[in-house]
Amino acid sequence: MRCALVDRPIELGTIVGEVARASNGATLLFVGTVRDVNNGRAITGMDYTAYVTMATRELTEIAREAAEQFETDDIVVEHRLGSLAIGDASVAIAVAHPHRGPAYDASRYVIEQLKQRVPIWKLEHYVDGSREWVGTPVKTRETGRLTPETATVIQADGA
């Protein structure tokens, strides 16, 4: 089992190789990629940041939970940080197990928990040059409402 936040491209073949074992009959690779549209807005790229020490700890805890629940230690997770372009892999989860059912379940568990618990944030870059933190319910001065839909556009310094 291995979990890491990385600031270089994720090498998919490498992490699949890490979970290979003669006793495993099923190997799954989940790859999350940067798409070109979110909530109807065209995107040119994305910056990922994290509370690195806590994110690594939380990700490792999630992988441990999956290992225990689905009975396989052959789990490797990498999440990328920094500036990503459309199509780049932001996260990859490799799981291997003697049987496909638990492999699918473990892979799904890791990505769903990651999205709920791991302190990672993304700043979307839009075609009009504006940028916005995804999902942040920052209160707007105009309405005082606290919803992601009204999140304030925040310009990154000097970019």
Add this chain to the structure above:
Amino acid sequence: MTVTVLLFASYADLLGTNQLALDLSDGATAGDALGHVQSFPGADRLPPNPLIAVNERYARRDQVLATGDQIAIIPPVAGG
């Protein structure tokens, strides 16, 4: 006692910094630290009840702090 507050992403942008040092009374809680931060310039746009972590673990408001603790105010996470 002195504790460190870490800010990230949109919250760091609002406060104009990613780290603060706070002097708190003995027995102060994570909620007390949050209250101090919410009184700073720019913090009026923070949500009233953000997630908090103490020493890299999610924590409740009533967790009592010790000197040297690291309190993080965690914006909604968006990994994946």
